[in-house]
Amino acid sequence: MKANIILILPLLVIATSCQSGPQRxxxxxxxxxxxxxxxxxxxxxxxxxxxxxxxxxxxxxxGEFGPQPIRxxxxxxxxxxxxxxxxxxxLLTNIRTSLLQSGKARWVSTYGEDxxxxxxxxxxxxxxxxxxxxDQIPQQxxxxxxxxxxxxxxxxxHSQGTKSAQNTYIVRQWVTDTVNGEVIWEGQSNPIAKKFExxxxxx
Amino acid sequence: xxxxxxxxxxLSLGCLGCESTSNYVPPPPxxxxxxxxxxxxxxxxxVKTRVAVDQVLEDRQNGLLRTxxxxxxxxxxxxxxxxxxxxxxxxxxxxxxxxxxxxxHIVHPNxxxxxxxxxxxxxxxxxxxxxxTWGR
Numbered sequence: 001m002k003a004n005i006i007l008i009l010p011l012l013v014i015a016t017s018c019q020s021g022p023q024r025x026x027x028x029x030x031x032x033x034x035x036x037x038x039x040x041x042x043x044x045x046x047x048x049x050x051x052x053x054x055x056x057x058x059x060x061x062x063g064e065f066g067p068q069p070i071r072x073x074x075x076x077x078x079x080x081x082x083x084x085x086x087x088x089x090x091l092l093t094n095i096r097t098s099l100l101q102s103g104k105a106r107w108v109s110t111y112g113e114d115x116x117x118x119x120x121x122x123x124x125x126x127x128x129x130x131x132x133x134x135d136q137i138p139q140q141x142x143x144x145x146x147x148x149x150x151x152x153x154x155x156x157x158h159s160q161g162t163k164s165a166q167n168t169y170i171v172r173q174w175v176t177d178t179v180n181g182e183v184i185w186e187g188q189s190n191p192i193a194k195k196f197e198x199x200x201x202x203x
Numbered sequence: 204x205x206x207x208x209x210x211x212x213x214l215s216l217g218c219l220g221c222e223s224t225s226n227y228v229p230p231p232p233x234x235x236x237x238x239x240x241x242x243x244x245x246x247x248x249x250v251k252t253r254v255a256v257d258q259v260l261e262d263r264q265n266g267l268l269r270t271x272x273x274x275x276x277x278x279x280x281x282x283x284x285x286x287x288x289x290x291x292x293x294x295x296x297x298x299x300x301x302x303x304x305x306x307x308h309i310v311h312p313n314x315x316x317x318x319x320x321x322x323x324x325x326x327x328x329x330x331x332x333x334x335x336t337w338g339r
Contacts, residue, residue, distance in 0.1 A: 028307075041305060044304035045304075045306050047302050048304075052319070052320065052321045055323065061265045097301035098323040101324050
């Protein structure tokens with residue numbers, strides 16, 4: 001009996017040490033998990049493509065919407081995919097940051113569907129509060145209004161064969177001139193397609 | 204007779220000249236000399252035996268630097284690559300981009316493919332492309 005325990009103990013120690021804990025990996029590298037949905041590195045691919053398409057189309061450079069940076073706001077983000085927890089904020093923040101870095105656009109955060117900040121309105125609400133220096137409170141009617149709005153749809157198709165299935169995802173975006181409601185740019189990401197055996201899905 | 208021969212010789216030379224000119228395809232205006240891009244395209248050892256760079260284009264559009272690297276799969280099998288483009292300012296410092304990350308490409312046998320990218324920061328004056336194999 002004692003001999004058995006002596007034999008089993010080292011085996012248990014080895015087995016426990018073989019179980020790997022969390023490890024940091026390159027999110028776009030070979031070790032990244034590939035799911036049947038949309039993965040992190042694919043969102044980065046999408047934002048890169050969409051940003052490029054927006055910036056090279058030249059609609060921000062025509063002068064039609066006033067001097068740069070042009071004021072923009074994020075409109076609705078519609079998720080029409082099977083992914084209930086799609087991280088649309090990740091998609092939007094990369095596009096917003098890219099356009100901001102380009103110096104061609106600036107985002108309005110007082111309204112819209114992403115990246116909102118209520119402090120502009122809250123600061124004005126401090127007017128007549130004796131706690132605060134009234135000369136530091138912005139005057140009414142000084143907040144900016146967006147000239148262009150960015151609307152987003154996440155689209156999905158699902159195909160099924162006898163043994164395998166395919167999910168295909170795409171992002172559609174368009175920019176509207178808020179003065180007249182005309183769409184002045186529209187673009188799509190490249191499709192991300194995932195094929196998998198039925199019953200072997202990891203989301 | 205000598206005059207006639209001279210005229211024919213001149214015409215023949217002219218035609219030859221025309222022929223060689225019509226076969227010449229000038230590079231696109233934005234094409235870079237190889238000496239300018241050789242050190243900016245970094246391939247892993249594995250990739251060097253699978254990919255060849257055909258041409259590199261570069262220009263500035265709407266104030267932003269853009270580049271396009273045209274390559275082809277020199278093998279007779281499908282290959283998976285991933286690419287990463289980094290941007291640099293005039294002092295050589297790397298510019299952060301929200302879209303920094305490896306992009307994946309599935310390329311058919313002998314297929315020509317392009318990697319194109321736009322700097323989002325107007326301070327970008329140079330770039331570097333890293334290419335590695337991608338184990339899907």
